Amino acid sequence: MSTRIVVDQLALDYVNAETGATHRAVEHCDLRIAADEFLCIVGPSGCGKSTLLSAIAGFLAPTHGSILMDGRAITGPGAERGVVFQEYALLPWMTVLDNAALGLKLRGMARKERYAEARRFLAIANLHDVEHKYPHELSGGMKQRVAVARTLANAPEVMLMDEPFAAVDAQTRMALQEELIRISLRSRLTVLFITHSVEEAIFLGDRVAVMTPGPGRIRTIVDVPFARETRTWTAMNANASFNAMRDRLLDLVRQPSHHAATAEAAA
Numbered sequence: 001m002s003t004r005i006v007v008d009q010l011a012l013d014y015v016n017a018e019t020g021a022t023h024r025a026v027e028h029c030d031l032r033i034a035a036d037e038f039l040c041i042v043g044p045s046g047c048g049k050s051t052l053l054s055a056i057a058g059f060l061a062p063t064h065g066s067i068l069m070d071g072r073a074i075t076g077p078g079a080e081r082g083v084v085f086q087e088y089a090l091l092p093w094m095t096v097l098d099n100a101a102l103g104l105k106l107r108g109m110a111r112k113e114r115y116a117e118a119r120r121f122l123a124i125a126n127l128h129d130v131e132h133k134y135p136h137e138l139s140g141g142m143k144q145r146v147a148v149a150r151t152l153a154n155a156p157e158v159m160l161m162d163e164p165f166a167a168v169d170a171q172t173r174m175a176l177q178e179e180l181i182r183i184s185l186r187s188r189l190t191v192l193f194i195t196h197s198v199e200e201a202i203f204l205g206d207r208v209a210v211m212t213p214g215p216g217r218i219r220t221i222v223d224v225p226f227a228r229e230t231r232t233w234t235a236m237n238a239n240a241s242f243n244a245m246r247d248r249l250l251d252l253v254r255q256p257s258h259h260a261a262t263a264e265a266a267a
Contacts, residue, residue: 005056010064011065049196144168166196
């Protein structure tokens with residue numbers, strides 16, 4: 001399997017707008033993401049998960065190191081990388097169909113063609129019967145599926161997802177997770193998925209990368225041994241190996257960083 005994204009010795013700083021102080025969010029970060037892989041990243045709050053995703057999306061420039069996609073440096077946003085955030089970012093005055101087709105319209109695709117393409121991905125997301133509704137008429141879970149369909153309609157090679165299901169209730173979240181597995185398998189995308197939930201990461205991912213407390217780096221990457229085609233929450237909740245893996249990853253997330261552990265030992 002070929003490598004799609006390469007993160008090499010990445011450091012990311014940002015400046016506090018109020019104080020002007022520079023804060024290092026990510027340092028010495030190395031990561032390889034294969035083509036067609038579903039990779040999840042977990043870690044404690046403030047470890048730089050979302051900052052790392054923003055850099056891969058091209059919204060942030062590396063302070064040090066590099067990010068490559070298919071051997072070329074990422075220097076800004078690109079249509080080959082679709083992003084789905086926690087916020088739905090749907091335009092309230094547009095119908096579901098128009099929201100799903102928006103990126104295609106901005107790229108200059110003719111009305112008939114872009115609607116046909118948008119309808120194809122709305123159907124994949126089980127939204128074919130709500131295309132004429134407006135965002136205020138949809139549940140939170142349906143809005144998030146529209147956001148996913150809109151991203152897929154733009155035919156990205158990589159989909160970057162930053163805690164997209166965090167704002168919905170637990171039952172809807174489980175349904176969306178099962179739906180995302182089905183969609184990703186059908187669309188054969190490379191997916192980078194940021195989450196604070198270890199259970200969600202194991203349920204969705206081919207591999208799970210664990211980040212250290214900030215400034216974040218990759219502590220370890222764990223292979224998920226369960227076939228994604230067979231994953232449902234009913235099956236996983238009854239699987240002792242799933243529960244054991246969850247407990248193992250939770251322990252890894254809770255461990256202090258190497259720097260913190262060294263300082264603690266010295267004290």
